[in-house]
Amino acid sequence: MQIRKTSQLLIAAVALTISPFALAGTTITGAGSTWVYPLISKWAATYAKETGAQINYQAIGSGGGIAQIKSGTVAFGASDMPLKPEELHADHLIQFPTAIAGEDLVVNLPGIKPGQLILSGPVVARIYLGEIKKWNDPAIQALNKGLKLPDMAITVVHRSDGSGTTFTFANYLSKINKTWAEKVGANTSIAWPTGVGGKGNAGVAAYVQRIRGSIGYVEYAYILENHMNYARMFNREGKLLSPSLKGFQAAASHVNFVTAKDFYVILTDQPGATSWPISGCTWEILRVNAPKETNTEVTTFFNWGFEHGQQLAESIGYGPLPENAVTAIKAYWKEKLGI
Amino acid sequence: MSEDRAMEGGGTAAPAAPIPSQVMPRRAWGDLFFRGLTGFTALFLLLVLIAIGVALWREGWDAFRTFGFGFLWSTSWNPVTNQYGALIFIFGTLVSSLLAMLMAVPVSFGIAFFISELAPHWLRQPISSAIELLAGIPSIIFGMWGLLVFAPVFGNLEPWINDHLGKIPGIGRLFQGPPMGIGMLATGIVLGIMIIPFISAIMRDVFLSTPIVLKESAYALGGTTWEVMRHVILPFTRSAVVGGIFLGLGRALGETMAVTFVIGNTDILSASLLMPGNSIAAVLANEFTEATTHLYKSSLLALGFILFVVSFLVLVLAKLLLWRMEKRIGGGVL
Numbered sequence: 001m002q003i004r005k006t007s008q009l010l011i012a013a014v015a016l017t018i019s020p021f022a023l024a025g026t027t028i029t030g031a032g033s034t035w036v037y038p039l040i041s042k043w044a045a046t047y048a049k050e051t052g053a054q055i056n057y058q059a060i061g062s063g064g065g066i067a068q069i070k071s072g073t074v075a076f077g078a079s080d081m082p083l084k085p086e087e088l089h090a091d092h093l094i095q096f097p098t099a100i101a102g103e104d105l106v107v108n109l110p111g112i113k114p115g116q117l118i119l120s121g122p123v124v125a126r127i128y129l130g131e132i133k134k135w136n137d138p139a140i141q142a143l144n145k146g147l148k149l150p151d152m153a154i155t156v157v158h159r160s161d162g163s164g165t166t167f168t169f170a171n172y173l174s175k176i177n178k179t180w181a182e183k184v185g186a187n188t189s190i191a192w193p194t195g196v197g198g199k200g201n202a203g204v205a206a207y208v209q210r211i212r213g214s215i216g217y218v219e220y221a222y223i224l225e226n227h228m229n230y231a232r233m234f235n236r237e238g239k240l241l242s243p244s245l246k247g248f249q250a251a252a253s254h255v256n257f258v259t260a261k262d263f264y265v266i267l268t269d270q271p272g273a274t275s276w277p278i279s280g281c282t283w284e285i286l287r288v289n290a291p292k293e294t295n296t297e298v299t300t301f302f303n304w305g306f307e308h309g310q311q312l313a314e315s316i317g318y319g320p321l322p323e324n325a326v327t328a329i330k331a332y333w334k335e336k337l338g339i
Numbered sequence: 340m341s342e343d344r345a346m347e348g349g350g351t352a353a354p355a356a357p358i359p360s361q362v363m364p365r366r367a368w369g370d371l372f373f374r375g376l377t378g379f380t381a382l383f384l385l386l387v388l389i390a391i392g393v394a395l396w397r398e399g400w401d402a403f404r405t406f407g408f409g410f411l412w413s414t415s416w417n418p419v420t421n422q423y424g425a426l427i428f429i430f431g432t433l434v435s436s437l438l439a440m441l442m443a444v445p446v447s448f449g450i451a452f453f454i455s456e457l458a459p460h461w462l463r464q465p466i467s468s469a470i471e472l473l474a475g476i477p478s479i480i481f482g483m484w485g486l487l488v489f490a491p492v493f494g495n496l497e498p499w500i501n502d503h504l505g506k507i508p509g510i511g512r513l514f515q516g517p518p519m520g521i522g523m524l525a526t527g528i529v530l531g532i533m534i535i536p537f538i539s540a541i542m543r544d545v546f547l548s549t550p551i552v553l554k555e556s557a558y559a560l561g562g563t564t565w566e567v568m569r570h571v572i573l574p575f576t577r578s579a580v581v582g583g584i585f586l587g588l589g590r591a592l593g594e595t596m597a598v599t600f601v602i603g604n605t606d607i608l609s610a611s612l613l614m615p616g617n618s619i620a621a622v623l624a625n626e627f628t629e630a631t632t633h634l635y636k637s638s639l640l641a642l643g644f645i646l647f648v649v650s651f652l653v654l655v656l657a658k659l660l661l662w663r664m665e666k667r668i669g670g671g672v673l
Contacts, residue, residue: 066631162625187419190418191415
C-alpha cells in the first residue's frame, strides 16, 4: 500500500515536472471514466483558452478514477456509476452529475436499414439472456410486422472491459426482466449469460460490423459518429422512439435531482412519453478533506461547464443537465464544501 | 575465478620477497569490483522476479483466502455477486497457447531449416531480415490485424470447417460453432503467427552455429540434407532449440493485447475451438481499470499470480525435458 502510494506520488511528480504548463497557471488533475473523456477534454481546451487553467484528465476508467480520488492523488474522479451515499460518507467523498447521455442497440442484419428494426426492453433482455436465439423468433417478428427477418442465429455482443455503458444497460435490463435482475444484476462488469465481448465502444462496434446477425449496445455519440445500424425502442409507456438527446433529457426530467441524496439517481426506464429508456448520467467525485483551493478550482471548472459549455456538450452528443439540477449542485457544493 | 587468479598470483609471487603491495591488490580490487557489479545485476534480476511473485501473492491473498483452492477450478466469474474463479481463464490461456505452439513450432522449424541449409545465399538475408522485422511488430498490431482482417476471412472459412471437420466423430465437437471468425482457434492462429519470428530466429541462429566440420563429415559419409539435420544438427543444438520453443511458449502464455482482440472475451467454458473464450492476460487487461471492490481486484491479481506460476512451471518442465533428453542420449553430443 505504502509502496503504491509512493509510486503514485512519484508518477504525479514526474508528470508535473515534465508538463510544460505546470508553471504557467493552475493545473487541475482528474481521472476516471473514459465515457466522459471527450466532454472534459473539449471543455478543458476552451476553458484553458479563457482562464489559463489547465485540466489534466486521465481516462483510466471509472474504477480507477474512484480509487485515485480515494487515495487523494487527483483533484476529482469521474465515474459513470454513482456511488451509494453510505460509501461516499464512509470515504469522505461527495459526488455530483455532469452530463446526460444514452445508449442504444445496434445490429448487423442484411437488408435492414438504420432505425428500421424495432425492439422492446423485454425482447432485448431475453436476447441477452440467450432465450431468444434467432432473428425470426415470433417475439421479434411481432414487433416488426412489416419487416422480413432472416432465419439467422443472433450473436450477442457486449463490452469486455468494465464500463459505465454496461452498468446503465444491465441496470435497464434488471428493471425490465426479473430473471435478469436475479441471475445477472447490474455492475460495470457482469457475468454475461451469452455472447462475445469487445473492448470499448470501438470493439463492440467492430464485432457488430463484422459478425452477421449480431446485436450490441453502444453509446449514442458513437452511433452518431459512425452511422451505425441502430434500432428503435419502445419506452416504458409503450411509445416508439429513436435515440436522441431530447429523449435522454426527457428521462432526466423525470428524476428528482433536487431531493435525491448525493444525486444518487438512475435514469433508465423513466416514465414520460418521450423518455428514452436506456439513458444515463456521469458523475464527478471530490474529497471533502481536500484543500479548499483545490476543490474550488474543480467546482469553478464544472460551474463554467454548466454555464458556458452546454452547446459544446450537445455538439458531441451529451445532454445538458436540467436547470434545477444545476441549482441543486451549487447548493450541494455550498453545503458540503462551503464553496 | 578469483581464487584461480589469486593462486596464480601467489605462484608467481612466491619465489620473490614480499610483494610490492600496490600491484596485486589493485588488480584484485578491480576484479572484485567487476565481479560484484555483474553479480549484482544477476542478483537484481532474481530479486525483481521474487518481488513480483511476492507482490502478486500478497495482493491476491484475499481472493485465495476467500475462495480457497476452489478458486483454481471454479468457473464462476461474477463481479456483481463478488464470486470469482480462475478455471475459464487458465483453460483459455493454456488452450490458446497450445494451439499457437502446434502451429508455430513446425513452421518455425521449416523456416529455420530452409534458411540455414537449403536457401540460396542471396535469399538468406532477406528472409532473416523479414523475421526480425516481424519480431519487432507490437502485439496490438497483430490484435488489430486479427480482428479487422483475419477474423472476417476466417469467419468465411468456418462454415466449411463446421461441415467437414465438425462431422468427424469424436473430435468433431472441437470444430462446431457459429461462424464469427473470432474464438479460441483464431486466437491460436494469430498467436502462432506472432511467436513464429521468435522461435525461428533462435532456431536459425543455432542451426547456423553447428560446426561446419560436423556437417561436412556427415555429408561426406553420404548423408542426405534431412539426415544431417536429423542426426547431426538437431542433436547438436537441441537444448537451444527447446529453449527457443519455450521462449515462444512463454510469450504466448502472457500475450495480452493480441489475445484480447480475437479471443471473444466470453467467460464461458466451451469444448469447441470455434467458440469464444477468455485468457488470464486478456481478463486482466479488460477488467483491471474498473475493478471497484477489493475482492475483485484481489482476484484479478490472484489470476496474475497463477499466470506467473504457470509460466514458471512451463520453464521447469522445459528444463526437466531437456535433462531427460541429455540423460537418455548419455551426456549429449559434445
